[in-house]
Amino acid sequence: MSSVNAVPLTTNGGLAWTVRALDGDFGTTVAATVPGEVHTDLLAAGEIPDPFDGDNESALAWIGRTSWSYRTTFDWSADGNSVQELVAEGLDTVATVTLNGQELGRTRNQHRSYRFDVTGLLVAEGNELVVDFTGPVTAAEEVQAGFGSWPHTNLHPYNALRKMASNFGWDWGPDVATAGIWRPIRIESWSGVRIDSVRPLAGVEDDRGVLTTHVALAWADGAEGDATVSVEVDGTKRSATVKPGTGTVELVATVDSVSLWWPRGHGEQPLYDVTVTVHEDSWHGRVGFRNVSLNVDPDDDGTRFVISVNDKPIYVRGANWIPDDAFVTRLNRTTYATGVQDAVDAGMNLLRVWGGGIYESEDFYDLCDEQGILVWQDFLFACAAYSEDDSLKAEVDAEAREAVTRLSRHASLAVWNGNNENIWGYVEWGWRVPLAGRPWGAGYYFDLLPRIVAELDPRTPYSHGSPYSFGQFVHPNDERHGTMHIWDVWNQVDYTTYRDYKPRFVSEFGFQGPPAWSTLTSVVHDVPLDPYGEQMLVHQKAFEGNLKLERGLGAHLPKWKDIDDWHWTTQLNQARAIAFGTEHFRSLYPLNTGSVVWQLNDNWPVVSWAAVDGHGIRKPLWHVLQRVYADRLLTVQPRDSELVVAAHNDSDETWSAEVAVTRRSTGSETLARETFVLEVERRSATLxxxxxxxxxxxxxxxxxxxxxxxxxxxxYWYFVEDTALRLQGDAYAATVTATANGYDVTVTATALAKDLALFPDRLDPAARVDSGLVTLSAGESHTFHVTATDVPTSVGVPVLRSANDLVS
Structure with a gap:
C-alpha cells in the first residue's frame, strides 16, 4: 500500500525562516519568507530601499556577490511511513542543503527540483534545516574562471550557471541577481510506492479523444505487493496492476465524441479533469484534446512556418513573454491572470515564453489553457554560447526532462524551441574566434533537446531555435525561411524598412517607448526630468537607447520641445512603428503566417519595448496592437507603384462589406469618394x-x-509624414462626464484629429483608460471610458494628447 504525507516547510505552512549573510559587511539576521528571495526578504525587513527606485540597483549590487544562509527549525511526528524525503521544488541556485548538521546535497540549477532522502535523520523536536547559497554573480564568475569563458551578451557570465539569465540584467531589466528558496519545499513521507510524475498526453483520432498517460513510480526499498495504477477522464477509467519495482506505466483511455480544444478565435477551450491514483497516492490535472503540428516544408518561396491545431492552420498574432517581475516569487495566479488577459484583450493567440526567463508556474499555463492562448516555450538558453561539458550537460538533461514532463499535459503548449538567437549568434556575432572550436550549445539544440521532446512529448513540435531557417546551408535569420527576428529596425534603420522584408514568420520584432508617466516618475526623480538624466538612464537599459529613440523619429515626428512632448512623441512613435510592421506582415498573407512582437510585458519600471509597463498600464503600443491584431484588418499598402486596400480576414466567417474610400482635406472636406464591395473568404486576404x-x-x-x-x-493613408502634414491644433474639443466607476471623456473633431490618446494616470496613477490612438475626421466623436476615483472637470495637454499637438 502507498500513503504519501506531505508537510510543507514554508512560511505559509507556519514555519519561521531567517536569512543572514555568510560574508561581506551585512551582519544582521532577518526574517525570511519561503518561497522567496533574499532581495525581497531584505526589503520586507527594511534593510534595503526599493531596488527599482532611482539608482538603488547599483547601490545594491553587493547582494549578488554575497553568500546567504536560510535557516529554520521544525518538529517532526513519525507517521508510520518508511521513507522520508526533503523535496525542494526550486533552489536559486548554487546551494548546499544541510539537515541536522548532515549535508544532504549540493545544487547548481534554478530550473529543476531536487529530492533528498532524509530517512532516519529526523528527530521529534528541533530539526534544523539550513540552505546556504553562494552569491550568484560570484558563482558565475568562479565557473568562468575555472572552466573558461563562453561568449555572452550583457555584463555577467550568466551562461555559466543554469539560472534565469535576465536576473543578471538585460537590455530591459535590472541587475538584481538574487538567491533563495524560490519554490515550495516540504517533507514527503511515504511507504510502498508513490507517484513520481505523470504525463497525460491528450490527442485526437477521428472524433475520439485519446489520452495516453505515462505514470512514473517510485518504490521504497523492500516494498512488497502489487500496485494498481488507474487513470480516469470524463468517466472513462483504465487500470493496470504492476509488480514491485516497475518504473513506468502507460495507460490509454478514450473519450468518444470529444469536444476539441482550440486556440482563441478558432473555437472553445473545453478542459477535462484527469485523476491518476496508485493506492492512496493521487495526482490531479486537466487536459484539452487537440493535435498540434508544425509545417516547415520547403515551397516555391522558401520554407514555411505554419502552426496548425486540429489540422487547421493558425495565423499567429502573438507577443514575447518575459518574467513578469524581476523578483519572480512575487508572482501569483492573480498577476498571471492580469498578464494573460492583456494578451487576450489585445487580440493575441500566442505567447512565446522567452529563453532568458523561467519555465513559468502552473498558473501561467493553466490560464493559457483556459483562455485559448497558445504557448511557444523556449528552452532556457538565450543570446549566448553554452558549454557542453559533462557537468552542465547533465544539468540541462535533468532540467529539460523535468520541464517537458511537467508542461506536456497543457493543451496550450504548441512549440518547444531550443534557444533564443544562439544559432544566429554563432553564425554572425563573432563567437567562433573566442570559442576556438569548443562546443557552444549545438549539441543541445540539435541532439539532446529534440531527443527529449521526441521521447517525452512527441505530440508537440520542436524548433531548433529562434530565428531558424530549417536548413543546414541557410542563414538562420533568412526572411525566406522559417522564423525571423527583425532588429535592424530599432538598432540601425527607419521603421519603414519593415516593408523591405517579406518574412515567412516573425518571431521577434520591436521598438522602444517609455512607460506610463506615473510609472516612470515613480522611480525616476531627476530634477529637472530629462531623457538623459542620471536616474532616467538607469531605467533605460538599451545600448544608446535614448539616441535610438531620437533617431527613430526620422521624418515621422518632430523632436520634442520638453519632457512632456518627449514622453508622448516616443510612445506614439513606438506604437506607429509596430503598427507599420504588423500591417505590412498581415498584408503578405498567406506568405506570412504570423508575428510575435517583442514584448508584451515589463519586469520593472523601465523604458522598453513592452506594450504593458511594469505597473500594468497599457501603453499606446498595446492599444495599437488591439487594432492591428483584430480578427479583421484593413490597411492601405503600396504595391507595385500603386496603393491597395489590403484586407486580412482571420475569422471563420466570410467578410462582406461595402467600403467607402474618401480623399479628404485635413479640415475633412471631401475631395473624392469611391466605394467598392469587399468580399474576403474565411481565413484569407485580398488586395x-x-x-x-x-x-x-x-x-x-x-x-x-x-x-x-x-x-x-x-x-488611413497619409501622403506625407506628420512633420509635413498640415494639422490643426484646435481640431477637437473634449467634455468630461462622471460615471459610476470613473468618468467618460468624449472628444469631438472639427477637423482631422490624428492619434488621440488619453493618459489619466497623470491625474491618478490608479486610473485606467479603455482605448487609445483614435483618429477622427470632422464631425466624428469618440468616448474614452476611464476607471478612476476622482473626476476632473476638464482634460487637456498633457492628459489628452494627439499628433496635432506635436506638429500644428
Missing part, C-alpha cells in the same frame, strides 16, 4: 487597388485617405 481619384492628391500636405467599411473597420 483591392485604389483609383487615381483617391491616390493622386492636389496638395499632399493637406490631404489624407480614409477607408471605412460598413462594419466599422477603418484605415
Amino acid at each position: 483591392s487597388s485604389l483609383p487615381e481619384s483617391i491616390t493622386k492628391p492636389s496638395d499632399p500636405t493637406r490631404e489624407y485617405v480614409e477607408v471605412r467599411a460598413a462594419d466599422g473597420s477603418t484605415a
Whole structure:
C-alpha cells in the first residue's frame, strides 16, 4: 500500500525562516519568507530601499556577490511511513542543503527540483534545516574562471550557471541577481510506492479523444505487493496492476465524441479533469484534446512556418513573454491572470515564453489553457554560447526532462524551441574566434533537446531555435525561411524598412517607448526630468537607447520641445512603428503566417519595448496592437507603384462589406469618394487597388485617405509624414462626464484629429483608460471610458494628447 504525507516547510505552512549573510559587511539576521528571495526578504525587513527606485540597483549590487544562509527549525511526528524525503521544488541556485548538521546535497540549477532522502535523520523536536547559497554573480564568475569563458551578451557570465539569465540584467531589466528558496519545499513521507510524475498526453483520432498517460513510480526499498495504477477522464477509467519495482506505466483511455480544444478565435477551450491514483497516492490535472503540428516544408518561396491545431492552420498574432517581475516569487495566479488577459484583450493567440526567463508556474499555463492562448516555450538558453561539458550537460538533461514532463499535459503548449538567437549568434556575432572550436550549445539544440521532446512529448513540435531557417546551408535569420527576428529596425534603420522584408514568420520584432508617466516618475526623480538624466538612464537599459529613440523619429515626428512632448512623441512613435510592421506582415498573407512582437510585458519600471509597463498600464503600443491584431484588418499598402486596400480576414466567417474610400482635406472636406464591395473568404486576404481619384492628391500636405467599411473597420493613408502634414491644433474639443466607476471623456473633431490618446494616470496613477490612438475626421466623436476615483472637470495637454499637438 502507498500513503504519501506531505508537510510543507514554508512560511505559509507556519514555519519561521531567517536569512543572514555568510560574508561581506551585512551582519544582521532577518526574517525570511519561503518561497522567496533574499532581495525581497531584505526589503520586507527594511534593510534595503526599493531596488527599482532611482539608482538603488547599483547601490545594491553587493547582494549578488554575497553568500546567504536560510535557516529554520521544525518538529517532526513519525507517521508510520518508511521513507522520508526533503523535496525542494526550486533552489536559486548554487546551494548546499544541510539537515541536522548532515549535508544532504549540493545544487547548481534554478530550473529543476531536487529530492533528498532524509530517512532516519529526523528527530521529534528541533530539526534544523539550513540552505546556504553562494552569491550568484560570484558563482558565475568562479565557473568562468575555472572552466573558461563562453561568449555572452550583457555584463555577467550568466551562461555559466543554469539560472534565469535576465536576473543578471538585460537590455530591459535590472541587475538584481538574487538567491533563495524560490519554490515550495516540504517533507514527503511515504511507504510502498508513490507517484513520481505523470504525463497525460491528450490527442485526437477521428472524433475520439485519446489520452495516453505515462505514470512514473517510485518504490521504497523492500516494498512488497502489487500496485494498481488507474487513470480516469470524463468517466472513462483504465487500470493496470504492476509488480514491485516497475518504473513506468502507460495507460490509454478514450473519450468518444470529444469536444476539441482550440486556440482563441478558432473555437472553445473545453478542459477535462484527469485523476491518476496508485493506492492512496493521487495526482490531479486537466487536459484539452487537440493535435498540434508544425509545417516547415520547403515551397516555391522558401520554407514555411505554419502552426496548425486540429489540422487547421493558425495565423499567429502573438507577443514575447518575459518574467513578469524581476523578483519572480512575487508572482501569483492573480498577476498571471492580469498578464494573460492583456494578451487576450489585445487580440493575441500566442505567447512565446522567452529563453532568458523561467519555465513559468502552473498558473501561467493553466490560464493559457483556459483562455485559448497558445504557448511557444523556449528552452532556457538565450543570446549566448553554452558549454557542453559533462557537468552542465547533465544539468540541462535533468532540467529539460523535468520541464517537458511537467508542461506536456497543457493543451496550450504548441512549440518547444531550443534557444533564443544562439544559432544566429554563432553564425554572425563573432563567437567562433573566442570559442576556438569548443562546443557552444549545438549539441543541445540539435541532439539532446529534440531527443527529449521526441521521447517525452512527441505530440508537440520542436524548433531548433529562434530565428531558424530549417536548413543546414541557410542563414538562420533568412526572411525566406522559417522564423525571423527583425532588429535592424530599432538598432540601425527607419521603421519603414519593415516593408523591405517579406518574412515567412516573425518571431521577434520591436521598438522602444517609455512607460506610463506615473510609472516612470515613480522611480525616476531627476530634477529637472530629462531623457538623459542620471536616474532616467538607469531605467533605460538599451545600448544608446535614448539616441535610438531620437533617431527613430526620422521624418515621422518632430523632436520634442520638453519632457512632456518627449514622453508622448516616443510612445506614439513606438506604437506607429509596430503598427507599420504588423500591417505590412498581415498584408503578405498567406506568405506570412504570423508575428510575435517583442514584448508584451515589463519586469520593472523601465523604458522598453513592452506594450504593458511594469505597473500594468497599457501603453499606446498595446492599444495599437488591439487594432492591428483584430480578427479583421484593413490597411492601405503600396504595391507595385500603386496603393491597395489590403484586407486580412482571420475569422471563420466570410467578410462582406461595402467600403467607402474618401480623399479628404485635413479640415475633412471631401475631395473624392469611391466605394467598392469587399468580399474576403474565411481565413484569407485580398488586395483591392485604389483609383487615381483617391491616390493622386492636389496638395499632399493637406490631404489624407480614409477607408471605412460598413462594419466599422477603418484605415488611413497619409501622403506625407506628420512633420509635413498640415494639422490643426484646435481640431477637437473634449467634455468630461462622471460615471459610476470613473468618468467618460468624449472628444469631438472639427477637423482631422490624428492619434488621440488619453493618459489619466497623470491625474491618478490608479486610473485606467479603455482605448487609445483614435483618429477622427470632422464631425466624428469618440468616448474614452476611464476607471478612476476622482473626476476632473476638464482634460487637456498633457492628459489628452494627439499628433496635432506635436506638429500644428
